Amino acid sequence: xxxxxxxxxxxxxxxxxxxxxxxxxxxxxxxxxxxxxxxxxxxxxxxxxxxxxxxxxxxxxxxxxxxxxxxxxxxxxxxxxxxxxxxxxxxxxxxxxxxxxxxxxxxxxxxxxxxxxxxxxxxxxxxxxxxxxxxxxxxxxxxxxxxxxxxxxxxxxxxxxxxxxxxxxxxxxxxxxxxxxxxxxxxxxxxxxxxxxxxxxxxxxxxxxxxxxxxxxxxxxxxxxxxxxxxxxxxxxxxxxxxxxxxxxxxxxxxxxxxxxxxxxxxxxxxxxxxxxxxxxxxxxxxxxxxxxxxxxxxxxxxxxxxxxxxxxx
Ligand code: ADP
Numbered sequence: 001x002x003x004x005x006x007x008x009x010x011x012x013x014x015x016x017x018x019x020x021x022x023x024x025x026x027x028x029x030x031x032x033x034x035x036x037x038x039x040x041x042x043x044x045x046x047x048x049x050x051x052x053x054x055x056x057x058x059x060x061x062x063x064x065x066x067x068x069x070x071x072x073x074x075x076x077x078x079x080x081x082x083x084x085x086x087x088x089x090x091x092x093x094x095x096x097x098x099x100x101x102x103x104x105x106x107x108x109x110x111x112x113x114x115x116x117x118x119x120x121x122x123x124x125x126x127x128x129x130x131x132x133x134x135x136x137x138x139x140x141x142x143x144x145x146x147x148x149x150x151x152x153x154x155x156x157x158x159x160x161x162x163x164x165x166x167x168x169x170x171x172x173x174x175x176x177x178x179x180x181x182x183x184x185x186x187x188x189x190x191x192x193x194x195x196x197x198x199x200x201x202x203x204x205x206x207x208x209x210x211x212x213x214x215x216x217x218x219x220x221x222x223x224x225x226x227x228x229x230x231x232x233x234x235x236x237x238x239x240x241x242x243x244x245x246x247x248x249x250x251x252x253x254x255x256x257x258x259x260x261x262x263x264x265x266x267x268x269x270x271x272x273x274x275x276x277x278x279x280x281x282x283x284x285x286x287x288x289x290x291x292x293x294x295x296x297x298x299x300x301x302x303x304x305x306x307x308x309x310x311x312x313x314x
Pocket of ligand 1: 245
């Protein structure tokens with residue numbers, strides 16, 4: 001305290017300090033408590049600009065300091081709980097995949113007639129077992145990816161990529177699904193020079209999810225288009241459909257885990273609502289983002305933006 005007074009006298013400048021602890025018994029119960037004060041040592045100057053006195057203003061801020069401590073400790077607890085949850089999910093997903101692989105193996109043996117002849121009705125039942133097994137495996141893989149990203153365990157191999165090549169590589173992967181649903185799928189012409197910085201597998205995973213959704217949520221006869229273009233420092237990939245659309249109130253929440261619009265249990269083929277959450281997390285992990293625009297009954301546009309590279313003359 002004397003040091004501070006000396007400093008204020010020498011400099012003629014006020015000195016401020018926040019949340020300084022002081023231990024004393026203020027409620028008279030004989031037990032000292034810690035109080036916190038914001039302090040101002042204000043020099044009072046005479047006509048010659050000399051310090052003739054120092055006013056000390058102390059404001060008690062104990063409640064504020066305690067509230068801040070509580071908030072910080074609950075945030076730390078929430079972060080620890082989140083990490084534990086993610087690690088539990090990652091471990092569980094591994095445990096779930098092993099028996100699922102066994103199911104697929106035994107179905108295959110039965111189909112091949114290894115255990116004796118199989119009737120047409122039995123084959124049909126086996127086909128359904130296999131379809132359910134595949135669906136469950138997809139869900140578990142989604143949960144596993146989500147848990148991995150949440151636990152900060154996803155690594156990205158960022159490198160320069162040609163946007164047109166990425167768009168081109170999607171076609172072969174989504175055409176069977178588009179054909180099966182009677183959707184006209186196509187890619188708009190894309191600048192062959194345009195380059196982005198991203199992890200190739202991940203950016204393809206995101207686009208496959210966006211195109212997959214567009215096909216899923218558009219009625220047969222509908223149109224789905226993918227395109228890419230430059231916008232300043234960004235490469236924008238857009239996936240458009242003329243499907244059912246998304247209500248304005250849901251345009252943000254669809255990116256939250258396990259959020260689905262108008263979900264009915266009678267359509268289990270529609271997934272668990274993790275696709276967009278994973279896609280956004282992956283996009284952000286590569287310094288990009290995803291956004292959605294939509295009009296009910298008219299269609300939706302999903303935009304993936306990734307960092308552009310290889311720009312000459314800028
Ligand atoms: P999932 O497809 O597994 O339900 P997603 O996270 O991929 O999960 O999508 C979340 C929800 O967003 C979907 O359930 C659907 O309601 C809505 N949605 C996503 N893409 C579209 C689209 N192109 N058109 C209409 N609704 C969509």
